[in-house]
Amino acid sequence: MINPRDYFDVGIQFHGHKCPAMPLGLRAGAAAMNALGVERSQDKELVMVVETGDDHAAGCFVDGLMTVTGCTYGKSNIKKTYMGKMAFTLIDTKQQKAVRVQLKAEFFGKMLQSPFVLQRKQGVLPQDITANITDPLVEGVMNRAEEEFLAISPVFNYHFEKAKGTFDTDLCAVCGERVFVHKLQNVNNEKVCIPCAEKQNK
Numbered sequence: 638m639i640n641p642r643d644y645f646d647v648g649i650q651f652h653g654h655k656c657p658a659m660p661l662g663l664r665a666g667a668a669a670m671n672a673l674g675v676e677r678s679q680d681k682e683l684v685m686v687v688e689t690g691d692d693h694a695a696g697c698f699v700d701g702l703m704t705v706t707g708c709t710y711g712k713s714n715i716k717k718t719y720m721g722k723m724a725f726t727l728i729d730t731k732q733q734k735a736v737r738v739q740l741k742a743e744f745f746g747k748m749l750q751s752p753f754v755l756q757r758k759q760g761v762l763p764q765d766i767t768a769n770i771t772d773p774l775v776e777g778v779m780n781r782a783e784e785e786f787l788a789i790s791p792v793f794n795y796h797f798e799k800a801k802g803t804f805d806t807d808l809c810a811v812c813g814e815r816v817f818v819h820k821l822q823n824v825n826n827e828k829v830c831i832p833c834a835e836k837q838n839k
């Protein structure tokens with residue numbers, strides 16, 4: 638079982654400030670992992686498709702999800718679909734199973750009226766909001782029963798095909814920089830990188 642508390646400190650450090658939405662990501666990510674019965678992704682065993690965009694609270698939520706699941710932009714095992722929903726699907730690529738989790742509509746609606754968000758609307762930066770406002774909300778998120786704020790789908794089959802990564806590189810004929818081969822373009826029978834190809838096409 639994954640305990641989101643174990644990832645709280647590293648989550649705050651990684652995220653950069655204390656807020657209620659990063660812990661929401663920790664809780665929701667852990668709930669999805671426990672529904673699937675999986676451990677944190679060491680490499681790309683887990684893949685996550687997140688339906689958020691760039692809206693307020695969404696970025697904080699996704700930082701919590703990345704922290705607890707090990708699905709990271711660096712490893713490219715997370716993708717955003719920009720649907721503007723506080724929801725995601727976590728895929729266990731080994732078992733070919735997945736689960737979709739969303740914040741309950743009423744809960745998220747109420748959260749957007751919290752004193753924390755009211756301060757944010759007045760232009761106060763999250764790191765400048767005082768602990769007497771932030772801490773009770775954060776604790777509320779960490780202690781709340783899952784069924785009060787998360788809608789967790791049944792586990793379902795998910796066909797996932799792993800793309801083959803390449804270790805092959807070559808030099809751009811124009812700038813001489815090393816490039817992964819699948820990104821080299823053929824321009825006048827020479828292999829060139831994308832920026833050099835764009836310059837030659839102008």
Ligand SMILES: [Zn+2]
Binds near residue numbers: 655656658659697
């Ligand atoms: Zn935040």
Ligand SMILES: [Zn+2]
Binds near residue numbers: 830834
């Ligand atoms: Zn080049």
